[in-house]
Amino acid sequence: MSTSTASVFLVLLLHTSISANDSSDILYDIPPFIRVYTNGTIQRFIGTRVAPPLTDPITRVQSKDIVIHPTVNVTARLYLPGNAIPGKKTPLLVYFHGGAFFTESAASPPYHRHLNSVVARANVVAVSVNYRLAPENPLPICYEDSWLALKWVFSHFKGYGKEPWINKYVDFRHVHVGGDSAGANIAHNMAIRAGSDHETGGVLLDGLFLNCPHFWGEKRIGNEDTSNIPIKNMMESIWVHAYPNSRGLDDPLLNPASDPNLSRLGCRKVLVYVAGNDILRGRGWYYKQALRKSGWNGIVKVVQVQGEEHDFGVRFPDTPNALQMLQNFAAFLQLD
Ligand SMILES: *[C@@H]1O[C@H](CO)[C@@H](O)[C@H](O)[C@H]1NC(C)=O
Numbered sequence: 663m664s665t666s667t668a669s670v671f672l673v674l675l676l677h678t679s680i681s682a683n684d685s686s687d688i689l690y691d692i693p694p695f696i697r698v699y700t701n702g703t704i705q706r707f708i709g710t711r712v713a714p715p716l717t718d719p720i721t722r723v724q725s726k727d728i729v730i731h732p733t734v735n736v737t738a739r740l741y742l743p744g745n746a747i748p749g750k751k752t753p754l755l756v757y758f759h760g761g762a763f764f765t766e767s768a769a770s771p772p773y774h775r776h777l778n779s780v781v782a783r784a785n786v787v788a789v790s791v792n793y794r795l796a797p798e799n800p801l802p803i804c805y806e807d808s809w810l811a812l813k814w815v816f817s818h819f820k821g822y823g824k825e826p827w828i829n830k831y832v833d834f835r836h837v838h839v840g841g842d843s844a845g846a847n848i849a850h851n852m853a854i855r856a857g858s859d860h861e862t863g864g865v866l867l868d869g870l871f872l873n874c875p876h877f878w879g880e881k882r883i884g885n886e887d888t889s890n891i892p893i894k895n896m897m898e899s900i901w902v903h904a905y906p907n908s909r910g911l912d913d914p915l916l917n918p919a920s921d922p923n924l925s926r927l928g929c930r931k932v933l934v935y936v937a938g939n940d941i942l943r944g945r946g947w948y949y950k951q952a953l954r955k956s957g958w959n960g961i962v963k964v965v966q967v968q969g970e971e972h973d974f975g976v977r978f979p980d981t982p983n984a985l986q987m988l989q990n991f992a993a994f995l996q997l998d
């Protein structure tokens with residue numbers, strides 16, 4: 663890390679701990695996500711509620727919670743469409759929830775609802791992964807957990823895995839990864855790893871779905887200069903506190919454009935959604951540009967939805983724009 667980068671980080675640390683709250687027992691505060699006290703107490707303001715895994719009365723989608731790795735406690739919520747027939751194979755979606763790396767879970771009501779809707783609409787099996795959260799488990803732990811989960815999914819390739827829903831119903835020619843916000847960042851990094859790593863057991867990913875991806879970088883691009891400063895500071899504060907040992911804002915995990923391995927992205931097609939009012943929207947377009955420049959040999963499409971806020975598809979699921987996104991997401995998962 664350069665001296666100037668280090669001092670920017672220091673200023674950010676001071677900024678978040680002092681201006682957000684004057685009380686000296688607060689180490690840092692990242693509203694609306696978390697507050698961390700000097701005594702180690704961590705307060706989460708969102709994403710702590712839990713919806714049980716039941717058969718959804720409206721969609722008939724079934725779900726259940728399973729343990730992928732008991733010692734590191736990587737778990738997942740699995741989804742099966744209401745009309746699933748054993749032997750009739752369907753595509754698979756491995757999903758990573760958002761929440762700034764600090765909050766939320768697969769069981770959180772907005773995510774449970776989102777996955778029920780996607781599974782019903784697209785007629786796919788889904789695995790919604792619970793990776794461990796920062797700051798108790800600083801990055802890169804979330805990537806390691808998510809890769810563990812993906813490898814576990816791949817271990818069902820020949821039909822002899824631990825989980826009958828995956829053995830019986832999944833067509834391994836159509837495995838997709840996706841996520842929103844920080845989860846989209848994770849999904850992208852899983853596709854990078856799937857393209858470079860030999861541990862995929864022969865599985866090739868088909869599609870990558872990125873909903874309002876949480877990417878960033880040292881240099882301001884697109885709409886970032888003119889957009890509001892507190893959100894810009896928040897983006898940097900999230901990364902600094904979620905990943906204290908990172909290589910900075912141009913870490914390839916946060917800025918795919920600085921990843922020398924970008925051309926190895928291990929999937930055939932990518933769909934990116936960005937929201938018109940989101941400071942992150944420029945990063946979605948930049949991602950497409952970087953992929954093209956890298957020489958990656960796949961199809962990438964960006965859809966910008968005017969008048970919408972960050973993560974509208976998960977946060978406001980009943981709006982016409984969210985329903986439209988759901989329909990396009992489903993089509994992306996179904997089509998060859
Ligand atoms: C700072 O945090 C304390 C403890 O939660 C709270 O009572 C207080 O209202 C906050 N102050 C400001 C200025 O946000």
Ligand SMILES: *[C@@H]1O[C@H](CO)[C@@H](O)[C@H](O)[C@H]1NC(C)=O
Pocket residue numbers: 687699701702703
């Ligand atoms: C830590 O400090 C916060 C804020 O003062 C307080 O609410 C909490 O109970 C403290 N926790 C411990 C373990 O002392």
Ligand SMILES: *[C@@H]1O[C@H](CO)[C@@H](O)[C@H](O)[C@H]1NC(C)=O
Pocket residue numbers: 735737767792
């Ligand atoms: C394990 O993970 C689940 C789901 O994320 C969580 O509810 C539970 O508290 C975790 N258990 C431990 C021992 O950390």
Ligand SMILES: *[C@@H]1O[C@H](CO)[C@@H](O)[C@H](O)[C@H]1NC(C)=O
Pocket residue numbers: 858859914921922923
């Ligand atoms: C690029 O991929 C190689 C081989 O998988 C890996 O060793 C290296 O760390 C990667 N580079 C970055 C910057 O991630």
